[in-house]
Amino acid sequence: MERFFMEEGAVKCVPADGVCFSRRFDVIVCGLGTAGSVAAAAAGQKGLSVLGIEQCACPGGTTTIGGIRGYYFGTPGGLYTEFDRRVEEYQSSHTETVLESRKIVTEEILQESGAKLMYETVLCGIYLSGTKVCGARVLTGGIMEDFACSVLIDATGDGTACFMAGCEMEFGREADGLTQPYSMVSVMVDENNAVRTTNFDFGRVDQRDDKSLSEALIFSRSYEMPEDRAGTFVAHMPLIGVREGRRIIAEETVRLEDVFAETVTDMPMFYSYSDLDKHGWDTAFDGETLGDWTVGANLGAYNLTVPMPFRALIPKGYDGLLCACRAFGVDRNISSLSRMILDMKKAGEAAACVAALSIQHGCPLTEIPYGELKQMLTKSGCLNEAYCRGVRVDGRFDCDGNELVPRGVSWITEPEQLAAPLSSLTPGEAIWSARRMGEKARPVLYQLIASKDENTKKHAAFALSATGDKGAIELLREMAAARDPVMLRDCRKNNEQRGAMAIYYLGRFADTAAIGTLAEIITDENEPLRDAYSGRFSNGARYRISGFRYEYFQFVSEAAMALIRIGNAHEKERERILEIFKTAFLDETYEKRITTRPKMSSEGSMVSNIKNVAFSAAGRWGLFI
Known part of the structure; x- marks a missing residue:
C-alpha cells in the first residue's frame, strides 16, 4: 500500500x-x-x-x-x-x-x-x-x-x-490553457426590502494556484459593476463560482x-x-469542434x-x-x-x-x-x-425579449429543402444540416451561392463551407472585407455577425489571400470607426456591457485566430504573420480600443489574452518577439 x-x-x-x-x-x-x-x-x-x-x-x-x-x-x-x-x-x-x-x-x-x-x-x-x-x-x-x-x-x-x-x-x-470565467454572487436588498442576489462574471482563475485564487478573491470583492447593483448591498457570498477546473x-x-x-x-x-x-x-479560441457549431453555424445557444x-x-x-x-x-x-x-x-x-x-x-x-x-x-x-430529447431551442426569451416557445430540432435531410431557411436570418439549422449531409448537399448549395438574393447566397456560402468545400471562398473574402455587419437571429443570445463567420471559415481553410484583410482588422487604428461595430446591427440579440465593444472584439479575436490557423498550415507565411501580431499587439493600444474594463474583469482579461494567444502560437512556430 x-x-x-x-x-x-x-x-x-x-x-x-x-x-x-x-x-x-x-x-x-x-x-x-x-x-x-x-x-x-x-x-x-x-x-x-x-x-x-x-x-x-x-x-x-x-x-x-x-x-x-x-x-x-x-x-x-x-x-x-x-x-x-x-x-x-x-x-x-x-x-x-x-x-x-x-x-x-x-x-x-x-x-x-x-x-x-x-x-x-x-x-x-x-x-x-x-x-x-x-x-x-x-x-x-x-x-x-x-x-x-x-x-x-x-x-x-x-x-x-x-x-x-x-x-x-x-x-x-488547447489555445491558451485557460478555463471559463469565474463568477461571484452578492446579496442585495431591493426597494421592497426583499432579499435577492446578483451573479456576474470576472476573469479567469487557476484555482490550483494559491496566488491566482487569492487575487481572484480580492478583486471580485473590490470591483464594482454599478449596472448590476440595483439595491442595497448586504454581502458577498464566501464561495466564488469556479465553473471549470481539472x-x-x-x-x-x-x-x-x-x-x-x-x-x-x-x-x-x-x-x-x-x-x-x-x-x-472569446469563442474564437475555443477550438474548431465547438467553433463549427457556435460560429460556423450560429447555434451557440441551442440546447443539447x-x-x-x-x-x-x-x-x-x-x-x-x-x-x-x-x-x-x-x-x-x-x-x-x-x-x-x-x-x-x-x-x-x-x-x-x-x-x-x-x-x-x-x-x-x-x-x-x-x-x-x-x-x-x-x-x-x-x-x-x-428526457432523451436531442437538440432543442429552449429558454425564457428569444433574442428580441419575447417569450420563447421551446421546440425540438429536426435536421434537414434533403438538399432541396435548404433553400428556404438559407434565405432567412435564421439559417443555422440549415447550415448544420448541410454539414451533416456533406457531399450530398453540395450541388444544391452551388446553385444557391449564385442566387441574386443576398441572404441566400451568403448563407449558402457558409453551408457549403461547413461541408468542407472551398467553392464559396470568394464570397467569404467579400464578407470579411466588407465587415458584413448583419447579425443572424437563430439564438436567444450569442448570435454571430456574418463578417465574423466569414473570417472563421477563412481561417478554417487557411486562406492566405485573406491575410491582408485580417491584418487590417487587427492593426488599423481607424478600424473601430466602421459601422459594423456601432451596435446598430445587433437587433437586441446580445447582452450589452458598458465599456466593452463586443462586435469589434469578435472581429479582432476571430481575425487573430484565423491568422494563427493560416500560419499553422503555411510555414512560409509565419514571419509575415508574426510581424502583423507585433504591429497589432505589442503595446496595449488595441486593448483600449475594445474595452475600458480592468484587466482582471471578464472582458478585460479576454481582451488582453488575445496577444497571449497570438504570440504563444508564434512561439510554437519557433518565432519569438
Missing part, C-alpha cells in the same frame, strides 16, 4: 503498509457540496456506512454558500427533489432564505441517513493498493486521521482526490465530437441538458441532450474511486453543459448507486450490473428516458 499526497503542487507517494486506520467506512465522500451532499445521503440511505468530509463549515457548496438559488436547465427527477421538497416545507414555517434553509435541511437529511460528518476538514492523502483506492488521510481540528473505505467518491468540484491519486487529467483549452480521463469520456456524430453511450446514468454555456465572449455514461465517473485504470463533480469524464466543451447544478446532483446520486452495487456484488466499479443501476436510477427519477 502507498499513500499519495500533494506537496508544493506535485503528487508524491510514500510506502504505507503499516498504516493504522481509525475506522473503516463503506464510502468516503470528499466534499459535501452540490454533488457530495446528495452522494453521502444516497449512500447512507442504501445502508452503507458513510464518512462525509467538507472543508467548509456547512454542506451545500454552490447552492448554499455559493449563493446560487435556482437551476439553469438540466432535467428534473432524482433524490434531490426530496431535498427541495423539504427546503420548501421548512421555508413555509421559518424566516430563513432559501440558501440558509438548504444548509439546515441538507444537514438534517445527511444526519438522518446515518452519515458521519466532518466539517472544516481537509483531504491530505489517498491510500492505494496498486490502482485500488482503499482509504484517505484528513486533517481535522489540527489532527491527522486515517480512514479506510471500499469506495471513495471525489465530490471536491476540482477533482482533488483524483489528482492526488495520480489519475490522468486535463485542464483548460477533468479526469475516464473509463468513458464524453467528447463533443462524439455527441455531434451521435456515437453516445448506451449505458446512461442521466441525461444532461443545456446549451454549451461558456460564459466567455447528452446521455452521461456511468463509466464517466470512473477514472481510467482505477478502482474504488468515483469522480462525482464537474471534473468527471467529459471534455471542456461538454463540461460547460454538464456542470449545471441538477447534473451535479444527479452525478452524486448515481455515484452512490454505483458504489453500492460494487460493494454488494464484490466487483470492480467498471463491472457492476448496468441493468440494476438503471433500475435504481429510473425508480428515483434520476434517469428518465423521456
Whole structure:
C-alpha cells in the first residue's frame, strides 16, 4: 500500500503498509457540496456506512454558500427533489432564505441517513493498493486521521482526490490553457426590502494556484459593476463560482465530437441538458469542434441532450474511486453543459448507486450490473428516458425579449429543402444540416451561392463551407472585407455577425489571400470607426456591457485566430504573420480600443489574452518577439 499526497503542487507517494486506520467506512465522500451532499445521503440511505468530509463549515457548496438559488436547465427527477421538497416545507414555517434553509435541511437529511460528518476538514492523502483506492488521510481540528473505505467518491468540484491519486487529467483549452470565467454572487436588498442576489462574471482563475485564487478573491470583492447593483448591498457570498477546473480521463469520456456524430453511450446514468454555456465572449479560441457549431453555424445557444455514461465517473485504470463533480469524464466543451447544478446532483446520486452495487456484488466499479443501476436510477427519477430529447431551442426569451416557445430540432435531410431557411436570418439549422449531409448537399448549395438574393447566397456560402468545400471562398473574402455587419437571429443570445463567420471559415481553410484583410482588422487604428461595430446591427440579440465593444472584439479575436490557423498550415507565411501580431499587439493600444474594463474583469482579461494567444502560437512556430 502507498499513500499519495500533494506537496508544493506535485503528487508524491510514500510506502504505507503499516498504516493504522481509525475506522473503516463503506464510502468516503470528499466534499459535501452540490454533488457530495446528495452522494453521502444516497449512500447512507442504501445502508452503507458513510464518512462525509467538507472543508467548509456547512454542506451545500454552490447552492448554499455559493449563493446560487435556482437551476439553469438540466432535467428534473432524482433524490434531490426530496431535498427541495423539504427546503420548501421548512421555508413555509421559518424566516430563513432559501440558501440558509438548504444548509439546515441538507444537514438534517445527511444526519438522518446515518452519515458521519466532518466539517472544516481537509483531504491530505489517498491510500492505494496498486490502482485500488482503499482509504484517505484528513486533517481535522489540527489532527491527522486515517480512514479506510471500499469506495471513495471525489465530490471536491476540482477533482482533488483524483489528482492526488495520480489519475490522468486535463485542464483548460488547447489555445491558451485557460478555463471559463469565474463568477461571484452578492446579496442585495431591493426597494421592497426583499432579499435577492446578483451573479456576474470576472476573469479567469487557476484555482490550483494559491496566488491566482487569492487575487481572484480580492478583486471580485473590490470591483464594482454599478449596472448590476440595483439595491442595497448586504454581502458577498464566501464561495466564488469556479465553473471549470481539472477533468479526469475516464473509463468513458464524453467528447463533443462524439455527441455531434451521435456515437453516445448506451449505458446512461442521466441525461444532461443545456446549451454549451461558456460564459466567455472569446469563442474564437475555443477550438474548431465547438467553433463549427457556435460560429460556423450560429447555434451557440441551442440546447443539447447528452446521455452521461456511468463509466464517466470512473477514472481510467482505477478502482474504488468515483469522480462525482464537474471534473468527471467529459471534455471542456461538454463540461460547460454538464456542470449545471441538477447534473451535479444527479452525478452524486448515481455515484452512490454505483458504489453500492460494487460493494454488494464484490466487483470492480467498471463491472457492476448496468441493468440494476438503471433500475435504481429510473425508480428515483434520476434517469428518465423521456428526457432523451436531442437538440432543442429552449429558454425564457428569444433574442428580441419575447417569450420563447421551446421546440425540438429536426435536421434537414434533403438538399432541396435548404433553400428556404438559407434565405432567412435564421439559417443555422440549415447550415448544420448541410454539414451533416456533406457531399450530398453540395450541388444544391452551388446553385444557391449564385442566387441574386443576398441572404441566400451568403448563407449558402457558409453551408457549403461547413461541408468542407472551398467553392464559396470568394464570397467569404467579400464578407470579411466588407465587415458584413448583419447579425443572424437563430439564438436567444450569442448570435454571430456574418463578417465574423466569414473570417472563421477563412481561417478554417487557411486562406492566405485573406491575410491582408485580417491584418487590417487587427492593426488599423481607424478600424473601430466602421459601422459594423456601432451596435446598430445587433437587433437586441446580445447582452450589452458598458465599456466593452463586443462586435469589434469578435472581429479582432476571430481575425487573430484565423491568422494563427493560416500560419499553422503555411510555414512560409509565419514571419509575415508574426510581424502583423507585433504591429497589432505589442503595446496595449488595441486593448483600449475594445474595452475600458480592468484587466482582471471578464472582458478585460479576454481582451488582453488575445496577444497571449497570438504570440504563444508564434512561439510554437519557433518565432519569438
